[in-house]
Amino acid sequence: MATLKEIGAELGLSPATVSRALNGFPEVNKHTVDRVREVAERLGYRPNRVAQRLVTGRSGMVGLIIKIRRDMSADQTFFEMLTGLTAALGAMDTDLVLAVDQDEDPVTPYRKLLERDILDGFILNAPLPDDPRVTFLQEKGIPFVMHGQTAPDVNYACFGIDNAAVSEDAVRLLTSLGHRRVALINGQSRYAFAGDRLRGFAAAIAAEGLHVPEAFIATDAETEVNGYTHALAMLAGRHGPAPTAFVCASTLVAAGVMRAVKDRGLRVPEDVSVIGHDDALPRMDAVGLEPALTVTRAALRDACVPLAELLVTHVKGAPAEQRIERAELIVRGSTGPVPKGGETPWR
Amino acid sequence: MATLKEIGAELGLSPATVSRALNGFPEVNKHTVDRVREVAERLGYRPNRVAQRLVTGRSGMVGLIIKIRRDMSADQTFFEMLTGLTAALGAMDTDLVLAVDQDEDPVTPYRKLLERDILDGFILNAPLPDDPRVTFLQEKGIPFVMHGQTAPDVNYACFGIDNAAVSEDAVRLLTSLGHRRVALINGQSRYAFAGDRLRGFAAAIAAEGLHVPEAFIATDAETEVNGYTHALAMLAGRHGPAPTAFVCASTLVAAGVMRAVKDRGLRVPEDVSVIGHDDALPRMDAVGLEPALTVTRAALRDACVPLAELLVTHVKGAPAEQRIERAELIVRGSTGPVPKGGETPWR
DNA sequence: GCAAGAGTTCAAAACGTTTTAAATTCTGTT
DNA sequence: AACAGAATTTAAAACGTTTTGAACTCTTGC
Numbered sequence: 129m130a131t132l133k134e135i136g137a138e139l140g141l142s143p144a145t146v147s148r149a150l151n152g153f154p155e156v157n158k159h160t161v162d163r164v165r166e167v168a169e170r171l172g173y174r175p176n177r178v179a180q181r182l183v184t185g186r187s188g189m190v191g192l193i194i195k196i197r198r199d200m201s202a203d204q205t206f207f208e209m210l211t212g213l214t215a216a217l218g219a220m221d222t223d224l225v226l227a228v229d230q231d232e233d234p235v236t237p238y239r240k241l242l243e244r245d246i247l248d249g250f251i252l253n254a255p256l257p258d259d260p261r262v263t264f265l266q267e268k269g270i271p272f273v274m275h276g277q278t279a280p281d282v283n284y285a286c287f288g289i290d291n292a293a294v295s296e297d298a299v300r301l302l303t304s305l306g307h308r309r310v311a312l313i314n315g316q317s318r319y320a321f322a323g324d325r326l327r328g329f330a331a332a333i334a335a336e337g338l339h340v341p342e343a344f345i346a347t348d349a350e351t352e353v354n355g356y357t358h359a360l361a362m363l364a365g366r367h368g369p370a371p372t373a374f375v376c377a378s379t380l381v382a383a384g385v386m387r388a389v390k391d392r393g394l395r396v397p398e399d400v401s402v403i404g405h406d407d408a409l410p411r412m413d414a415v416g417l418e419p420a421l422t423v424t425r426a427a428l429r430d431a432c433v434p435l436a437e438l439l440v441t442h443v444k445g446a447p448a449e450q451r452i453e454r455a456e457l458i459v460r461g462s463t464g465p466v467p468k469g470g471e472t473p474w475r
Numbered sequence: 476m477a478t479l480k481e482i483g484a485e486l487g488l489s490p491a492t493v494s495r496a497l498n499g500f501p502e503v504n505k506h507t508v509d510r511v512r513e514v515a516e517r518l519g520y521r522p523n524r525v526a527q528r529l530v531t532g533r534s535g536m537v538g539l540i541i542k543i544r545r546d547m548s549a550d551q552t553f554f555e556m557l558t559g560l561t562a563a564l565g566a567m568d569t570d571l572v573l574a575v576d577q578d579e580d581p582v583t584p585y586r587k588l589l590e591r592d593i594l595d596g597f598i599l600n601a602p603l604p605d606d607p608r609v610t611f612l613q614e615k616g617i618p619f620v621m622h623g624q625t626a627p628d629v630n631y632a633c634f635g636i637d638n639a640a641v642s643e644d645a646v647r648l649l650t651s652l653g654h655r656r657v658a659l660i661n662g663q664s665r666y667a668f669a670g671d672r673l674r675g676f677a678a679a680i681a682a683e684g685l686h687v688p689e690a691f692i693a694t695d696a697e698t699e700v701n702g703y704t705h706a707l708a709m710l711a712g713r714h715g716p717a718p719t720a721f722v723c724a725s726t727l728v729a730a731g732v733m734r735a736v737k738d739r740g741l742r743v744p745e746d747v748s749v750i751g752h753d754d755a756l757p758r759m760d761a762v763g764l765e766p767a768l769t770v771t772r773a774a775l776r777d778a779c780v781p782l783a784e785l786l787v788t789h790v791k792g793a794p795a796e797q798r799i800e801r802a803e804l805i806v807r808g809s810t811g812p813v814p815k816g817g818e819t820p821w822r
Numbered sequence: 823g824c825a826a827g828a829g830t831t832c833a834a835a836a837c838g839t840t841t842t843a844a845a846t847t848c849t850g851t852t
Numbered sequence: 853a854a855c856a857g858a859a860t861t862t863a864a865a866a867c868g869t870t871t872t873g874a875a876c877t878c879t880t881g882c
Binding site for chain 3 (some may be wrong): 853854855856857858859860861862863864865866867868869870871872873874875876877878879880881882
């Protein structure tokens with residue numbers, strides 16, 4: 129494997145100049161740059177990463193710790209992110225080191241990996257409202273980027289979507305269609321995103337001068353079965369008039385809700401409108417539903433490149449940047465005008 | 476972070492001696508070793524991995540490439556291995572770099588990762604009978620260890636179980652119980668292990684002077700449904716007298732087979748014996764079945780430490796070692812004597 | 823008192839890069 | 853012709869470890 133010294137020897141240049149030429153420093157002669165490039169190319173030069181790292185003090189590796197549930201069930205989300213992240217990081221000359229969290233205590237795996245002293249930073253996901261990992265890493269001064277955020281205003285690097293806006297957009301679409309009784313089937317409350325969704329939902333509902341009784345706000349794991357069960361209970365009308373529209377935490381939940389609507393002998397969207405949030409996971413296709421699902425959409429995979437960028441630049445010294453994007457609203461067949469007689473709001 | 480020089484300065488020693496003391500070289504004075512250890516401890520010394528790697532020429536990182544199916548379905552196997560491998564490698568001061576294979580061509584992801592020039596070797600799994608990855612890596616002279624093997628006799632580092640013996644043990648147990656009509660529900664033929672299992676099965680059957688018609692050997696993905704479907708078809712007796720015993724590729728398949736047996740109105744083990752192979756995956760508990768499943772057992776996780784060892788030593792220059800162990804045979808309630816009238820072999 | 827040998831320790835080189843500070847060459851101005 | 857200043861290049865240090873070959877200290881036996 130060719131080295132800087134070898135390239136330099138061939139051209140009668142010092143390794144220093146060769147290094148600068150290849151790294152695009154402005155002070156080196158254009159002609160020299162060309163010659164160096166040519167020789168480097170011909171010799172198949174690749175910088176020795178280890179040597180680079182020794183001198184820059186960075187390792188070029190970041191950590192991702194995955195949480196495995198007791199039953200070892202793997203989730204799609206994880207593979208989707210893994211695929212995108214390795215690609216995005218690879219493009220930035222950074223490698224992903226993986227470790228598995230089997231512990232109860234959420235910070236120990238981070239501590240362990242840090243002790244090995246080879247990581248420049250971490251990628252965190254699934255933020256909790258008061259995430260102990262954040263406290264820990266900030267205390268230690270370790271760079272990290274969070275996918276999502278633990279609270280509306282934070283001072284660490286993060287990338288995600290505005291989850292309050294997700295609910296607001298959904299509610300606004302529905303109320304503009306005349307709906308007055310809008311139910312929410314939310315994700316688990318221990319995750320920060322569910323809090324944001326609830327907040328946005330409540331705000332949008334209040335802004336319309338409406339009210340949603342507690343019985344029509346469910347908080348549960350995002351599964352098809354849970355969507356089905358909660359929707360069925362709400363449609364039964366035991367706690368007041370049935371909703372004419374559902375805002376769902378995911379396409380999977382929405383699929384369950386739609387099944388419940390149909391099982392009740394109702395139609396989507398004529399009798400009940402359904403809207404979900406779409407992470408664009410391969411196996412949960414919103415368009416494949418019948419009718420095609422109206423969604424707020426933000427492809428999980430699109431987060432990988434920004435996450436990688438935010439982390440790598442931060443590691444290199446840039447200040448922690450927060451980047452929160454707005455999810456797209458895609459109106460399809462599962463939402464329609466409020467049915468005749470469904471315009472009365474909950475009291 | 477303390478360095479060798481700092482420790483040396485504190486004791487009036489050169490970094491060279493400190494290095495040797497900490498690395499257990501024999502020529503250094505015991506008293507010195509103690510003093511060095513004490514100071515290193517007090518200063519919280521950790522060797523700088525990057526510096527170590529620069530001088531030894533090794534990176535201390537190995538690669539694992541995971542293959543993700545189009546539908547992104549994650550398999551348990553993967554998480555189990557990931558957990559075990561990160562732990563085992565970590566204990567040997569080695570890190571695991573992950574990449575994802577989305578390509579059709581099986582070697583491109585390896586080539587890509589190699590170009591980044593940071594890996595000492597690879598861990599391969601799910602060997603195919605003529606695995607192109609093996610050819611590729613051997614050509615390039617990159618160390619690797621295979622979990623399993625592509626053929627009975629190979630010259631690369633590998634660790635696994637004797638899959639022919641797995642079938643042989645199963646068949647021998649069943650024939651010793653008087654069974655003469657033993658069916659096989661094997662895994663997908665594209666994997667090398669399925670070939671070994673079939674070979675062992677055929678050999679053991681032949682050694683008993685028996686014969687198994689083609690219709691009673693199934694080759695399919697190892698799912699519960701497939702076990703159920705194939706067993707049901709075989710029990711229907713369209714292709715000859717029903718088997719009195721099933722050898723199954725996994726506990727999941729065996730679960731399907733047992734369900735089929737019961738749905739046919741038969742009992743396990745009175746009418747039909749069932750035996751499976753148990754990888755000891757958390758969600759596929761052989762003991763949880765009713766009756767508890769007789770198995771050949773080799774915990775997948777037990778492979779992680781040997782795999783890590785074999786690879787790391789090989790990277791450091793040791794010759795490639797093949798280690799093939801025999802799976803354990805655990806007799807439980809799902810196997811019993813051949814039922815009355817079931818002793819006639821297939822013709 | 824000295825040589826041989828074992829037991830310890832050390833200085834220096836090496837790994838391949840980046841970076842600092844200094845040196846050299848070139849260009850234009852007086 | 854001299855000089856300032858810009859443009860370009862260089863030597864050397866630095867990163868922290870391992871390793872080579874030499875050097876030093878202590879025994880031991882004569």
